Amino acid sequence: MEQQQDLPRGRWWSWQAPKPFSRPGTPERVLAFLLEELSWVWQASPASPRAPRPSPWIIWLHDQDQEAEAPAAAAAAAAPASPSTGGCGKSTLLRQVLALLRQQHPRLPIVLLDGLEAAAQERFRWVRQVVAQLEAAYAPWRANRFHAVWARRQAEGRLPPVAAGVRRQVLDLDTRTQLWAALAQDIAALRPHLPAEGPTLLVVVDHLEQLQLQPGPQALVLAPGERFPERFGLPRVIALLVSRQPPDWQQPLWWGRQSEIVTVPLPPWSAAEIGHLLLEGGLQAGTAGERLHGLTGGHPALVQLACEQLAQGGLSLEELQRLEPAAFASRLLAQVAALEEPRSWWLLVLAHLQPAADVPVPAWRLLSVLQQLPPFPGQEPPEAEQLLEALARVLGVRLSQRGNDAAGPDADGEPGWLALQPELRQLLRQAWEQHDPDRRFRRALSRLVIASAALQQEQARSEAAWQASRVELLHHQLTLDLEEGLRHFQQLFGPATVGWRSGFARILLETVREEEPILTPAQRWQLRLWEAQLLRIEEQPQLAQTLLARLQQEADPSWLATQQEALCYEFARCSLQQQQLLQTIHYYTQCLELARRRGNEEKVSTLQGQLGYVYRRLGQWDEALRCYQASLAYHRQQGSRAWYANLLNSIGHVSRLQGRIDEALRYCLLGLRVREELWRQGKWNERAVGLSHSTLAPLYLATGDLPQAEQHLRQAWECYAQVGDRSGLAATLNRLGQVALLKGQLEEADTLSTQAEALVSGFDAEVSIASQLMRGRVAAAQGDWPTAVGRFQRACEQARQVQDRAQLATGLVELMGALEQLGRHEEAEAAWQEARAIAEEAGDRWLLGHGEEIWGNLALAEKRVEEAFQHYVASCAWMAQHHLLAYHQAQRRLLERLLALPLEAIPAMAQRVQEDWRQRGLTGRYPELEQACEEILQLLPAGLGRQEGQEGDR
């Protein structure tokens, strides 16, 4: 009997796919939209009548079923957001659009990035790809300077993988800066030769949702300060992003960019479209279209599977009407489950190799595993081309596209990664459950994978590729041995959460969650606890708290007793995120007690440090310092180096608040060095380095060194943008606003503070209050006192709600000044009294001095000169207790105002200032003010000097 492999290869192996997903007009419609809506972008003249309006230059194609609610809103719902399903044909549509675009713009450089290609997610590799495409399109132009810098940096071993012994800067900022500077010059030389109309570059990203995991697409940006997608200094760049979800406007990367992005939802197939497809297949559709739509949700992969079954007799229209959804799903996979042909086997193996719903599998892994297994009966083990060709024809199998798109999207290089659409994967996993209920065969597969991985040498690879390999291994370890797998999970999960790799942590958790049906009750409860932890890290503390509360009700008391400290700690962290500071202290104190009982010295010490942070937030600086110092004593000797760096930074922060600037600088700079070193060793994350820069910036602002402050703020911004830290970015924007205010750039300052406020609205009260205060200051600087009052009042109200006494006091002082300007004296006085009480209790001498100075300015404006100078002297006195530099600055301002008086008034006032200073008993320690007044008196012209009767009044 002849064997099946005798058939001509093309006919046997080609899964003659049903007609390609044809949705008449859709690719043309998208392209027409692209051309129509964005056409003004391509106009050469900047004076285009449409130019003033903000320019959308990004097309975002996504599945329609995610349109109704942005992911942030979904996260606020009862259950954590589940992975979206996808599969509406976006990648197919993308290829069609690109093909059409290529016809119309054959010389347009197109760069393609596929989120499935983990190895391609590396900044410098991406940039080189872009440069190569530009050079190909705009020959004979070459990016010579860029190449020269590249070669030099490469020779120095500074390009990833960085050579051993070479100190790598955080985020490769120096390399990026140099490369970008060179490229910018090259691009400038290219500009005159660019086409006068039309786009100059098309950036295409498929499977963007894969990139949104850490390190995130921002990690691909070259130019410091730029946001993804990057335009490389070119005019008229178009970006086409394809993702399952619409943009999350709350994410720092997309926040405030609504005007740049046009979203195009791609709906699933409608019942009418399905009916049409059935008719094309020779079936009398009737109501089958609607029924199929109900069963499949319109997902093309499932629709096509069903249509095949109907056309080929595996399923009848009558059965379709009466089958329950579960039975229907089973019938869809009857062919695969029956294992009639090799492709079914390959799909089953792929389904097991894929660790979780959104994680691709390297194609070589599938091939390697299949070649190690007994071949399908009557067949040889597949070759790569044969395997990929067969799988490419299966709707529901996603293959990555290599980025070199020079030959067009239909002539891709060999795909490197495979992934199953979630619907198809779920069906195949059901098939596995049928074939392999005790998982023996899947364990055998996993053993193969783990054995292969053990033989491979660890290569230098991008972070995304490393993460993908860890997830893959975890999945197989869980298959082999659940307990061991869970231990391995913890080893990865902990550093991921601490390292601000929440996307990686999420995938790890979802990989474990796939095993939930076979977990023991205790393991399930533990999974809930990890979920709560991750929700908190994903900035969803309310959801996390809800989950924890439910866990406390459902879990066994004996298990709860073993997890008491962990639960308590999570409650503490959730409370902190929600600005419930007293509640946070309550939980931290409980944790301390539990840790002490267990004799866990390191934990005790760490908790002390965390309590210190809360006290700092409450404005109790001395208490905060006490906690920090206690924690530092332990960690300096034997504890965590990272925590030690945290404490250095925190102590520096409080020292600055208390006016000890130089001490603060020492602590913060040392903390920065330690954090940078930890980052280089791969032991710490960019956010920590950003925190150090954030703390250093106001120190330099306090010393008046604006350039240095700005440099630290730029570095902080890069670090926070890398990890998507909303609070960090917003705080940095506020500080940049402060710099702008100091420079007199009021509009810029307001814009930055507004951006900051919007970024953290409803999330981070501390930064939100700071934003409102900054905006109030801007209004005050503009003389818009009513607006200033409104903003200060809002800030105070919010500070009261969250018991942020430090910012409340600051706000009250600012409010006081604004109210006085409006003649609302009683309110101003009340505000001042409250602020003074808080500041005195907290020892905030700077604020007391600042308040006195404001009173002085107000009095001076109303010509109550004597009263004004009383306030000025009081201000100097407070500043002298705060910090010498601040005292000297206050003193200088006092003297400037003194010398601004009419000449005849100066002597009397100078003497009064001297007397006041003497009476305060500050002459001995701070003689400068009195000496300066004396000098003025001596310098005044004759007849205007010391007043009679006042000489020697000491």
Added chain:
Amino acid sequence: MNTKPVINREDEQRQISTILQALRQPRGTQDQPWPIVHLFGVAGIGKTTLLRQIQQQARALGLPALWGAVQPGEHIDAVASQLLPDLPSPPLSPSPGEEHGSAPHHSPPGLAQLIPGLRLLVHQQGAAVLLLDDVEIGDASQLRWLVALLDALGKQAPLLLVQTAAGPLPWSWQTVLNRPVLPLELGPLDHVSSALLLERHAPTLAPEARALALDWADGYPLALVVLAAALRDGTLDPRQPADRARLREQLTERVLRQGVLGALPPEERPAIETLLRLLAVPRRFTAMLLQDLIEQFAPEWRQGAPFAYFFLPQQLADRTHALRWQSERAGYVVVAPVRHLLQVLWQEEAPARWQEILRWLAAFQERLTEQANGPERIRSLADQLAYRLLGEEPTRRVEQMPSVLASLRQEPQAVSLQVVADLQQDQDLQAALGEQASAWQAALRALQPPPS
């Protein structure tokens, strides 16, 4: 030619009749490709008989119906010699405008002659029916030949292909043929039809002989015919153990070995028969159960690599066509008539061994229940209970029913209700229990909550 009406195939005949009627209509109304009718079933189920009836039907409607039977071991191209005599001969030099040209280059010789003749027939008669008996679906050359034939004639040609085969048309065939397929699986006859068939072949059987034949054959036409032939002359008394043994030998030899396993090389038949007998015991099986079953009861079939078990069921299915993957059961099953026959042989020849295997299966499912989850766990629970019940001595089954079902009370209510529902609808189990089925249903109903 058999002119007697086919028994118990009314549904299949009705479906094919609809297509034949449509085939008679003028061409303009038909713009869809004609389906391929694929009749399949185990050897001796009545495929050829039905195919003959279809030929009669077609001719009665005025449609030319060509008959070809693919001979085992012969190239399918040889069937052309059976068909050519009924085809008109195309002119040697076609006149301008003639459409019935030559066959594509490199066609087998028979096909090369067949294609122009078929074209001409269709052209002259307006439509035609091609009946091919005993196509070997595991033979790639046969698929190529059919594809070449159909492609040469074109999708729109009003030619209805009706073919028979031992097994269902593989997915790969369906996609390569690229035409709609109407698969019709022929199953066992119902009781009335079985009696009718028996009556036809042995009209004067004694009651006990009739009862035995109907019971043992259980609707399997070939088995009925064999038993009818053996019992017809009255020399074998089904009440006598020795005569029963001879009857079993007849069934084993003529139905199982020459029928079901007849396409296999003779030297391979004993080993596969052993495995097939073993696989007839479980209600369903997958690779996992197959592995453990083999290692326990048929170690000579032990495979070198675990994954070899994964492919073994499909290999057996391909070779014997006596196994199917059943979506509803989520597993492979031996096709009904063959399974029943093998179970009769078990119960007659080795009842103790049969019970042992059932008890082993019950224990296996019990272990599996602890590891499985979701729908598979429900199925596993149901299987476990069924095996425990069937593993009991028949005389003790009714009294043991409550204790067999007692374990369900440990399950969550949703699970136990689902298991009860599945068992209530399990026709195979009802048939196996026979007269005890009503007691079983009553025991199951006792587990359901009273209606509110």
